[in-house]
Amino acid sequence: MEFLPISIRINNQPILIIGGGNVALHKIVLLKRFTNSFRVIAPDILPEIKQIQGVEYVEKVYEPDDLKGFRLVYITTDKTDLNQQIADHAKALGCLVNVADNPSCSDFVSPAIYVDRHMTVAVGSDGKDVLASVKLRDKLKLWLSEN
Ligand SMILES: C[C@@]1(CC(=O)O)C2=NC(=C\c3[nH]c(c(CCC(=O)O)c3CC(=O)O)Cc3[nH]c(c(CC(=O)O)c3CCC(=O)O)/C=C3\N/C(=C\2)[C@@H](CCC(=O)O)[C@]3(C)CC(=O)O)/[C@H]1CCC(=O)O
Ligand SMILES: NC(=O)c1ccc[n+]([C@@H]2O[C@H](COP(=O)([O-])OP(=O)(O)OC[C@H]3O[C@@H](n4cnc5c(N)ncnc54)[C@H](O)[C@@H]3O)[C@@H](O)[C@H]2O)c1
CATH class of the missing domain: 3.40.50.720 (NAD(P)-binding Rossmann-like Domain)
Structure with missing residues (x-):
């Protein structure tokens, strides 16, 4: 990493x-x-x-x-x-x-982010697979909104 x-x-x-x-x-x-x-x-x-x-x-x-x-x-x-x-x-x-x-x-890369008030979920792939980051963020977002 x-x-x-x-x-x-x-x-x-x-x-x-x-x-x-x-x-x-x-x-x-x-x-x-x-x-x-x-x-x-x-x-x-x-x-x-x-x-x-x-x-x-x-x-x-x-x-x-x-x-x-x-x-x-x-x-x-x-x-x-x-x-x-x-x-x-x-x-x-x-x-x-x-x-x-x-x-x-790059000194920094941007994760795929989900924000819910002061809570954030930030998913990264160490800069290697942005589409996988977005997919996991979307799954977590769905799970969090259902639970
Ligand atoms: C998460 C997100 C956050 C943000 O941008 O802030 C983000 N990219 C997003 C979207 C997105 N990026 C691309 C597509 C089209 C894909 C397609 O269709 O094929 C889409 C999809 C779309 O636009 O929906 C293409 C792409 N992206 C990068 C390259 C260059 C390369 O990989 O070499 C290329 C190819 C360019 C080309 O070849 O032309 C690189 C990076 N993109 C990153 C982050 C970093 C890695 C994060 C990690 O560690 O996983 C990193 C390394 C650098 C950085 O930018 O920080 C944001 C989602 C926001 C959201 O949904 O909330
Ligand atoms: N990280 C990502 O998520 C991602 C996604 C898609 C593309 N890209 C890459 O990002 C780059 C930009 O893509 P884009 O779609 O925004 O391009 P674009 O053509 O829409 O914009 C390019 C910008 O660069 C500016 N520019 C050109 N010469 C300049 C100079 N000398 N000084 C200051 N600004 C100058 C232009 O005026 C323009 O505003 C490309 O190299 C592309 O491959 C990255």
């Missing part, structure tokens, strides 16, 4: 998302259950992202200075080499990174 399941406080600092496409939107929708403060940086940002309350967006290409002051960084551009480069810059600054197209260079 490579990834430790922990619960991190995220409501005290904005989350940085580089890239503003489908994966960025998907991440923001899931993260909205836990925080309401995001900065999105990309030359083309989906209108659905711009409309989300709590999203501050900047329409430009990534530059290394964009990382300053952030702790959690989701890297979601459609360019594999660029994603790797951003991850290297972010790690050098001490940020924790999630790289959408490369779990092996």
Whole structure:
């Protein structure tokens, strides 16, 4: 196993998302259950992202200075080499990174989550089989709602 399941406080600092496409939107929708403060940086940002309350967006290409002051960084551009480069810059600054197209260079991966008031169930596969994580989360969700 490579990834430790922990619960991190995220409501005290904005989350940085580089890239503003489908994966960025998907991440923001899931993260909205836990925080309401995001900065999105990309030359083309989906209108659905711009409309989300709590999203501050900047329409430009990534530059290394964009990382300053952030702790959690989701890297979601459609360019594999660029994603790797951003991850290297972010790690050098001490940020924790999630790289959408490369779990092996991510500092953290996102589990499949079920939330019921203050209780959470988070299922992960150590970054190896996301569909199995989603399937088990859905089974647990069903079982919990019936018991
Ligand atoms: C659980 C969830 C949480 C979240 O996203 O926050 C999550 N992925 C979700 C959905 C989803 N992801 C993908 C599909 C389409 C599948 C299909 O149809 O084939 C769907 C289904 C859908 O969208 O419904 C594709 C995909 N995912 C990853 C890769 C890259 C790779 O594996 O190399 C590719 C292939 C890309 C490609 O090749 O194009 C990688 C990761 N996805 C993870 C988490 C991390 C591992 C977690 C673990 O340890 O199990 C990890 C490693 C990194 C990360 O992102 O943290 C969320 C469900 C939310 C929910 O239901 O609540
Ligand atoms: N982890 C997952 O769950 C998952 C699921 C599907 C796809 N992916 C991978 O995630 C990546 C993104 O997919 P997508 O569907 O969101 O792509 P997309 O085409 O919808 O969005 C790409 C975004 O990257 C931005 N971008 C491009 N160059 C940039 C730069 N220099 N600086 C800043 N932003 C820049 C674009 O403006 C756009 O907003 C792909 O590599 C894909 O393979 C991951």
